[in-house]
Amino acid sequence: MTKRNKIVFIPLDERPCNYEFPYLLAQGTGVHMARPPMEMMGLKKRPGDTKRLWGWLEEQSADADGAIIALDTLLYGGIVPSRLHDMDHPQVAERLQRLRELKRWNPDLKIFAFQLIMRCPQYSLSDEEPDYYADWGREIFRKGYIGHRSQLGIATTEELAELEDINRRLPAEVLEDYMGRRAVNTSVILDVLDLIAEGTIDFMIIPQDDSAPYGHTAKDQQKVRAKISELDLELKTYMYPGADEVGCTLLARMLNGNLNKIPLIYPRMASVKGPFVTPLLEDRSFYESLKYHIMAAGGLIASSAAEADLILLVNTPGETMVEATSQEQANFSYDVYRNIVELVEYGDYMLRNQGKPVAVADIGYMNGADRKLVKLLKQKEMLFELAGFAGWNTSSNTLGTVIAQSMIYLHDGPTQQHLDFLALRYAEDLCYCSIVRTALNQGEVEAMGLSRFELDGQRGRVAQLVKQRLADALEERVNGNAGRVEILDCCMPWNRTFEVGLSARYLLSES
Known part of the structure; x- marks a missing residue:
């Protein structure tokens, strides 16, 4: 870094993917990232303390160079509370106007913000939605x-x-409550666009969480796109699939901007059809989203490997995307319509023979890494030589995480913090999401008298079991001559099996 910068960070919520990942990526960069104390944040449906969060942000921004702000947290208390609040438009708009004060007190403060268009899940489940x-x-x-x-x-x-x-x-009162809240949230996003136009917000991402081509969310997107066009904000406001990765993306964008760098990334796909696959829970072909994720992080797609700063190996599905839990059954599309052996051989060649940094975006499956791909990477002893790796949740969650990590790697190299984040990805994306969680959800938690949506607390018997299972899976699938992963801590942040909270570190293998 040419200078030590201070970045103030307001996470989307308290889950590790939002609260921890950007913070961990910032470590070792020479940048000081300030984030709110956990007690100010909410807990799933319980909103964060917006009054204290605003006060903290105003205090910390006075001497900061940049701010990365999840507006859903400042306005509603978090991503889930944004779907549950009972405020009207004027109440929320009044909170929003306080952003102007940050620039008035610190005119040099660069503000990168993001705010979601409220999702509309296709299923009947109240875990993250109103009870009805x-x-x-x-x-x-x-x-x-x-x-x-x-x-x-x-x-x-x-x-x-x-x-x-x-x-x-459909009961009228249910529809009225739901549509009324949607209308408030969309109106506030339109207000945010005015703040971008006047220069209060320097760059904005409007991520699409669980998007679909038709429906309530798609119609709201049309309204927002129309105003973006009306105000000529296309170069300052991006809208594309994603959510929980955006804090990482904006961190990479801010770091690249500070160094006047525009990394060129060359994507290499595992399948010919891969770029045209529409990932689950998204509304467009994969390659269109990839362009946005790279641009949003401050880079561009390279036209050739020769000119690229980074080679991004993309483990695309062969034809259609399925859940990671299906890996135990043979799937013709995955076995025949893609070639991950060639993908790994190409990555190994570019890394060893051409000296190019190589990262892996593992989007072959939804909600977990590809066991076979990681096996091949381990055989090539590439796991801890990568510039980045991710393979969790949605395609866009994975893309934003690995692109941010690998861009930071281009600046700072294989720091201990970088290796620790790689270790975390293998522990979480592969060992938890694709292996341990699958077993838990196939009757194990029910056998303990629990439910996958209601465990025995953040650090109960399930957390202890998960930690042991992860150690076993890491020993079998990751640890080797190139290094090993140690789990320092394990919890279940939202008291359900879907996400895990881990602290992991990379260790050199004993000779």
């Missing part, structure tokens, strides 16, 4: 989906009949 979503979630989604298609004149006769049935059954 357990009974009416699918109907709310289908009403928006079919209604949108009807407006466009493309709804089928069967869909229109389904819509009539939903209109008869």
Whole structure:
């Protein structure tokens, strides 16, 4: 770093992917990242203390060079509380105007912000939604989906009949509550665009969480896109699939900007059809999202490997994406329509023979890494020589995480912090998401008298079991001559099996 910078960071919520990942990536860069104390943050449906968060942000921003701000946290208390609040538009808009004060007190402060368009899940489950979503979630989604298609004149006769049935059954008070909150949230995003136009916010990402081509969320996106175009903000406001990775993305963008660097990334795909696959929970072909993720982090796609600063190996699906839990069954699309052996051989050649930094975006499956791919990387002793690795949750979550890590690697090299983050990725993305969690969800937690949505606390018997299982999986699938991973801490942040909170470190293997 040419100078020591201070970045103030307001996370999207308290989960490790939002609260920890950007902070961990900032370590070892020469940048001081300040984040709010955990007691100010919320806990899933319980909102964070927005009054204290605003006060903390205003105090910390006075001498900062940059701020990375999740507006959903400042306005609503977090990503889940943004779907549950009962505020009206003027109440939220009043909070938003306080951003102007940050620039007034510190005119040199660069503000990068992000805010989600409220999602509309396709299923009936209230785990992260209002309680009534357990009974009416699918109907709310289908009403928006079919209604949108009807407006466009493309709804089928069967869909229109389904819509009539939903209109008869869906309680008016449920729909009024849901649509009223959507309207407030969308109106506030339109207000945010005015702050970008006036220069209060320097760069903005509007990530699409669980997006679909039709429905309530798609219609809200159209409204936002129209105003972005009206205000000529296309170069300052990006909208694309993602959510929990955006803190990492904006950190990379800020670091690249501080160094006046525009990294060129050359993506190499595992399959010919891979760039055209639409990942699960997203609304466009993979390659279109890839462009945005690289640009948002401050880079560009290279036209050749020769000119690239980084080679990004992308483990794309062969034809369609499936869940990581399906890896135990043979799948023709994965076995025949892609070639991960060639992908790894190419990466090994570029790393060893051409001296190019190589990273791996493992998006072959949703919600977990590809066991076979990691096996091949281990055989090549590449696991701890990579510039970055990720393979968790959605395709976009993975892309944003690995692109940010690998861009930081280009600046700072294989620091201990970099190796520790690689260790964390193998422990979480491979060993937990693709192996340990699968077993837990196949009846083990129920056998303990629990549910995958309600465990025995953040540090109960399940957390202890997970830590031991992870150590065993790491020993079998990751640890070797090139190094080993040690789990220092394990918890279940939201008291469910979906996410895990880990502290991991890389150690040299004993000779």
